[in-house]
Amino acid sequence: MYSSAPRFVQGHSRTTGLRCSHRETAMIKFVKCDCGFIVRSDNEDVLVAGLQKHARDHHHMDFSREQVRAMAQVEPDRTTPVPTNADRLRPRFVHNEEQAMATAQTAATFDVAKYKQTTRAQWQDAAHAWNAWGTFLRRWLGPASEIMLDMAGVGPGARVLDVAAGAGDQTLQIAARLGAHGRVLATDIAPAILEFAAANARAAGFRNVETRAMDGEELDVPPASFDAVVSRVGLIYFPDKQRALAGMKRALKPGGRVAAIVYSTPERNGFFSVPVSIIRRRANLPSPLPGQPGPFSLGAPGVLEAALRQAGFRDVQVRAVAAPLEMESTEECLRFERESFGALHQMLSSLDESARTAAWQEIAAALRQFESGGRFVGPCELLVAAGTR
Ligand SMILES: C[S@@+](CC[C@H](N)C(=O)[O-])C[C@H]1O[C@@H](n2cnc3c(N)ncnc32)[C@H](O)[C@@H]1O
Incomplete structure (x- = not known):
């Protein structure tokens, strides 16, 4: 049995013309587990299902759809990360657009x-x-x-x-x-x-x-x-x-x-x-x-x-x-x-x-x-x- 619960991190990036090769209106979401597994999609259903399966298969933990959605939810006005060690299931939010963008581009171009x-x-x-x-x-x-x-x-x-x-x-x-x-x-x-x-x-x-x-x-x-x-x-x-x-x-x-x-x-x-x-x-x-x-x-x-x-x-x-x-x-x-x-x-x-x-x-x-x-x-x-x- 895996000893620690996965912690999830989400970042999103809205494309702003020249800065990204994705569609102009696309919203790319990343949800990352501490073990390194990452789900990447602009479709929330795909993200939720991917995380549920990952948590079940690799951490032997079952999360309801609501739990996953709560963990991966972005609060639009937050500008600072909110990790707490006390609650390892609480998500950390990354609202640094540059960082999310760099990640998106790396993902897209890794050959x-x-x-x-x-x-x-x-x-x-x-x-x-x-x-x-x-x-x-x-x-x-x-x-x-x-x-x-x-x-x-x-x-x-x-x-x-x-x-x-x-x-x-x-x-x-x-x-x-x-x-x-x-x-x-x-x-x-x-x-x-x-x-x-x-x-x-x-x-x-x-x-x-x-x-x-x-x-x-x-x-x-x-x-x-x-x-x-x-x-x-x-x-x-x-x-x-x-x-x-x-x-x-x-x-x-x-x-x-x-x-x-x-x-x-x-x-x-x-x-x-x-x-x-x-x-x-x-x-x-x-x-x-x-x-x-x-x-x-x-x-x-x-x-x-x-x-x-x-x-x-x-x-x-x-x-x-x-x-x-x-x-x-x-x-x-x-x-x-x-x-x-x-x-x-x-x-x-x-x-x-x-x-x-x-x-x-x-x-x-x-x-x-x-x-x-x-x-x-x-x-x-x-x-x-x-x-x-
Ligand atoms: C840091 S060296 C370590 C060499 C040796 N094991 C040692 O500890 O002295 C890393 C080695 O990994 C090899 N390597 C990198 N990617 C590889 C791959 N896909 N398949 C096989 N060898 C690979 C490199 O050619 C290199 O010899």
């Missing part, structure tokens, strides 16, 4: 095929750097990865699928657990980064590692053939997480375990949210809609758990794990993010050279808040989750 192409290209380009930072990645993400592998039940002789494996750092941790009779298949959308995974496995003397380029949303593996499927900071970049989770479930033997690591909230991941928000402001980019891919897309309380349950996994567990980035200096962190996080460059691409330089300077100054006593400690909290097929 999955183009996004995938860009993601692949980014990681093809960042492959060398991500691999070069391998020693740091092991120090930073290694302990959480061991927790993920424990939660997935990875042990000697197991058959493991590693999705969005990158340069294979966690693949090597898996291989070390499996022994001669187990096997791990490392997959990733970017072939160049997987070449590093294969080379690293060879160099470490592992013969139980295979690699295959593959979109994590279109897992091309025999059904019911793995004891465990894992993904470390990969799922967050998938536009259709339910599709990916369904594929992972299909790949698992009955009783097999899925496990994943994602970032939690922006507030707890300053090392990344600080650069992202500076770039977003300077490049005038809207925040991703709930459900759309992004570093914090599964990080809000309950979202990852709900996603796993929705995909049909049972015995779902989620653990928050502190994973601070401990580095020599702000400059080292800046170098890591500039070299390895291709998405930041992509977000900056609309700016000219001097504006990009200014953005990196502002990021450096802002990241300096995490430096003291000659050490840099960047805040990072991971969620490690697992479930059983």
Whole structure:
């Protein structure tokens, strides 16, 4: 049973000619649940029915039509949000036209095929750097990865699928657990980064590692053939997480375990949210809609758990794990993010050279808040989750 009730948020936008591509008289309504699910329509019946079904299917809660209507009602003269923690069922109203408009436009223009192409290209380009930072990645993400592998039940002789494996750092941790009779298949959308995974496995003397380029949303593996499927900071970049989770479930033997690591909230991941928000402001980019891919897309309380349950996994567990980035200096962190996080460059691409330089300077100054006593400690909290097929 899902432990917390959904809270609903509604925003509306009336088109005002040039500012929006929707019909001039259209009123687009968004009703969003805290878990990230969003219903979008100009038809109230569709909104109400969509929310009722969502609350029933995913939160095991039944709401009458009147309750849903009351939760999603807009009070036209209110200009400030009215959330109260005391009453979690009370809606929060968003009357910020700009915000609603940005959301509407993002929703209308998100192109999955183009996004995938860009993601692949980014990681093809960042492959060398991500691999070069391998020693740091092991120090930073290694302990959480061991927790993920424990939660997935990875042990000697197991058959493991590693999705969005990158340069294979966690693949090597898996291989070390499996022994001669187990096997791990490392997959990733970017072939160049997987070449590093294969080379690293060879160099470490592992013969139980295979690699295959593959979109994590279109897992091309025999059904019911793995004891465990894992993904470390990969799922967050998938536009259709339910599709990916369904594929992972299909790949698992009955009783097999899925496990994943994602970032939690922006507030707890300053090392990344600080650069992202500076770039977003300077490049005038809207925040991703709930459900759309992004570093914090599964990080809000309950979202990852709900996603796993929705995909049909049972015995779902989620653990928050502190994973601070401990580095020599702000400059080292800046170098890591500039070299390895291709998405930041992509977000900056609309700016000219001097504006990009200014953005990196502002990021450096802002990241300096995490430096003291000659050490840099960047805040990072991971969620490690697992479930059983
Ligand atoms: C932050 S890296 C993590 C790599 C590795 N798991 C690690 O923790 O070192 C994210 C990886 O996700 C991969 N990725 C992004 N979208 C993907 C998709 N749709 N299918 C498979 N891999 C994807 C990228 O190519 C990249 O290697």
